[in-house]
Amino acid sequence: MNTLDAIKTRRSTRKFKAQPVEFEKLQTVVEAGRFGPTGGNAQTNHFFVISDAAVIAKLKELVQSAFARMELRDDLYKSLQNSIRLSQKGNYSFCYTAPVLIVVANKKDYGNNMADVACAVENMMLAANELDLGSCYINQLKWLNEDPALFDYLRGLGLREDERVYASVAVGYADTESGLPNRSESPRTGNEVVFV
Numbered sequence: 001m002n003t004l005d006a007i008k009t010r011r012s013t014r015k016f017k018a019q020p021v022e023f024e025k026l027q028t029v030v031e032a033g034r035f036g037p038t039g040g041n042a043q044t045n046h047f048f049v050i051s052d053a054a055v056i057a058k059l060k061e062l063v064q065s066a067f068a069r070m071e072l073r074d075d076l077y078k079s080l081q082n083s084i085r086l087s088q089k090g091n092y093s094f095c096y097t098a099p100v101l102i103v104v105a106n107k108k109d110y111g112n113n114m115a116d117v118a119c120a121v122e123n124m125m126l127a128a129n130e131l132d133l134g135s136c137y138i139n140q141l142k143w144l145n146e147d148p149a150l151f152d153y154l155r156g157l158g159l160r161e162d163e164r165v166y167a168s169v170a171v172g173y174a175d176t177e178s179g180l181p182n183r184s185e186s187p188r189t190g191n192e193v194v195f196v
């Protein structure tokens with residue numbers, strides 16, 4: 001697959017098979033993330049490649065309980081309202097059924113923290129596509145990156161005191177008949193361009 005094909009056929013996967021992802025593939029995906037550009041070549045992204053089901057389950061539990069405590073208000077971002085609503089019903093799985101979650105943190109006082117992490121995440125999603133893996137950008141750990149219980153738990157996994165999570169990405173084999181991710185090109189309805 002060439003780069004442009006990988007870009008245009010990358011789609012979000014939100015239903016995954018339980019099938020584990022080969023370690024070599026995970027290494028390739030995270031290496032693609034590590035090779036993303038960083039502001040001033042800072043290279044301060046910190047990657048946590050989580051394939052331990054018990055750890056993913058604990059993160060789901062902590063995310064659900066954090067959202068369940070929030071007040072559901074009409075002025076909130078729609079997706080956040082949805083997370084709160086489902087969590088209050090005890091029915092929320094922020095990273096779906098993905099067997100792997102790659103969490104990316106960066107220094108909290110660094111101006112390009114989220115930009116550097118987002119570049120890494122896009123690289124990882126493109127690499128996943130190339131390797132016939134599905135992926136999805138997951139934002140909930142960023143929204144909750146000051147939640148004390150989540151922060152403590154992530155500290156136990158190696159997150160440093162001066163770091164926060166800015167994105168994560170769900171990775172795994174898509175739960176489709178072929179096992180391949182949906183690669184149908186989605187039409188562009190926005191993202192205006194001006195050539196000058």
Ligand SMILES: Cc1cc2nc3c(=O)[nH]c(=O)nc-3n(C[C@H](O)[C@H](O)[C@H](O)COP(=O)(O)O)c2cc1C
Pocket residue numbers: 010011012013014136137138139140186
């Ligand atoms: C910054 C950002 C945050 C996102 N957060 C989530 C998320 O938390 N959960 C989710 O299911 N998808 C998330 N997405 C995926 C978008 O919903 C998806 O990329 C968009 O709907 C376009 O669909 P496509 O990826 O199939 O082209 C996020 C994407 C971006 C770029």
